[in-house]
Amino acid sequence: MNELSKGANAPLGGTGLAITVVGTQPGTVDLMVLQLTADGVVRTDDDFVFYNQPRSPEGAVRLDGGDITVDLSALPPQIERLAVAVAMDDAAPGSLASSPQLAVTIDAHGEQYAVTATGFTSERAAVLVEIYLRGGAWKVRNVSAGWDGGLPALLREHGVSVENDTPQTPLAAASTAGPLPATPPVAAPPAATPMPSSSGPVDLGKRAGAISLTKGQRVSIEKSPVITARIEWPAATDYDVFALVRYADGHDETVATFGTRKQKKATQVSSDGAVRHLGDVKRAKGARGKVGAPMATEVVEISLAPNIVAVVPVVYSAMSNGTGSFRRYQVSMSIDNGRGDSVRIDAANASDHNKIYTCVPGIILNPPSGVTIEALELYSKPRSERRPILSGDLRVLMDEGDQNRFKW
Known part of the structure; x- marks a missing residue:
């Protein structure tokens, strides 16, 4: 098992990835994956994979509890990054610093990498690892950095539309509710047009390491x-x-x-x-x-x-x-x-x-x-x-x- 320290990266062999994230719990710390273009944003909200939308449109990314399967060969050509992220439910107190057990393992064609998410203080949402295309080859990086503003800040940063003060939308519901019933309520889909990132830089505060x-x-x-x-x-x-x-x-x-x-x-x-x-x-x-x-x-x-x-x-x-x-x-x-x-x-x-x-x-x-x-x-x-x-x-x-x- 190869341990990746914060900021470190490594090449990935093969196209099939099995990713396991520990330390998440629906309704407390939710797990999600964002399919991103080279600009670091989603194409539409369908590129946001979470417990109520556990499969990407083409099926390349699938979420099942704390397990993620990825077929890199099936990703659309516009997708050059995958962000494996977590966010605290609005009803959960504290920050990710109170979840020291957060960790990720990646199995890439028999080669295994381990990431322990460290250094969190007041963040309520974070990208744990990023899988990205560089020079025609896929790599993985330990990011372990996030946002005090929780899920809305994470989504806005990556171009996902967020309805402020409207928790009934499917995306907003991810930050305010536990797992939805097996038969989801009938509702209009979220807007397909990605929102631009916030006008100013995303401030991660003061960090060490x-x-x-x-x-x-x-x-x-x-x-x-x-x-x-x-x-x-x-x-x-x-x-x-x-x-x-x-x-x-x-x-x-x-x-x-x-x-x-x-x-x-x-x-x-x-x-x-x-x-x-x-x-x-x-x-x-x-x-x-x-x-x-x-x-x-x-x-x-x-x-x-x-x-x-x-x-x-x-x-x-x-x-x-x-x-x-x-x-x-x-x-x-x-x-x-x-x-x-x-x-x-x-x-x-x-x-x-x-x-x-x-x-x-x-x-x-x-x-x-x-x-x-x-x-x-x-x-x-x-x-x-x-x-x-x-x-x-x-x-x-x-x-x-x-x-x-x-x-x-």
Whole structure:
């Protein structure tokens, strides 16, 4: 049995999965599965599998008590993720922290993985594990992250329609009632048009340990004297990292190993010495295009003095480096405070497009109470070599800055 720690992932062999979740109980902690597109939302409410709708439309996902069976080969081509989630009934007191026995086992063609859901505080709904398609292969990740707002927050985040203050609808009933009678009442089906995610990021509050964020999520960790932002990719290709730094007086600086056409000279250290690029990492010798190449890492070191408002690490693959794909090369960013807390953001929503050169995984904010990281996962336009910029209200605007100078 392979144990997956929080944020860890592993490949899945075969197409048939047998998933068992312990610690759930209908009417107290309910189990559910959401079929999601690459954008992290359902196509319609029929992609929400729960005890009153225990089968996905095509039958690829089936729920029976605490057991889930999945046939990955039968999933519609638009479905690239499955979120195995739990939510507390409205009538149940407390939070998921009072359910320490929550755990998941996945049997994938004889290979078994175990996930123990840990680190919950005030959350009343959470995604325990995510099964996702990456580079044509299926993987599983221990997510163990959730929402204080319970089932409605979970559903809205994934595009399922929720009728506020109308518990009689089938979806709302999942948060307020136990198992329904064998013969369900006749009722109109929920609206088929997915609702957009909430206007602001989903705030997971302050956390500790290893945390994995998906696009639109925000989390806070303890502040330490030095924060590191690490960008990782297979050394079969060559990515570069630079960082945008916003100061309290409104001015911006860029820390990089290469310049732009207008400003050819680059600096690896901010003017106050608070943000440092620790050096360019080249493609591994002889590894160009090879499968299984070692991982490469570039590091930006940050001392979050009070005069720094935000830092935006940017990942860049120049046209002069040749073609590349953030999805194919599985680029990721990790923020670490050196005290056992780390936040990881993967390029989960990247396309296979070979001419997208820039990705902004997330933004690091510097409030007095800690360090806040928000997963953005923004990508440049195809063939654009222009850098992103920060707006006055800290929005990252892609393709609005100077054009990068090629590295030869």
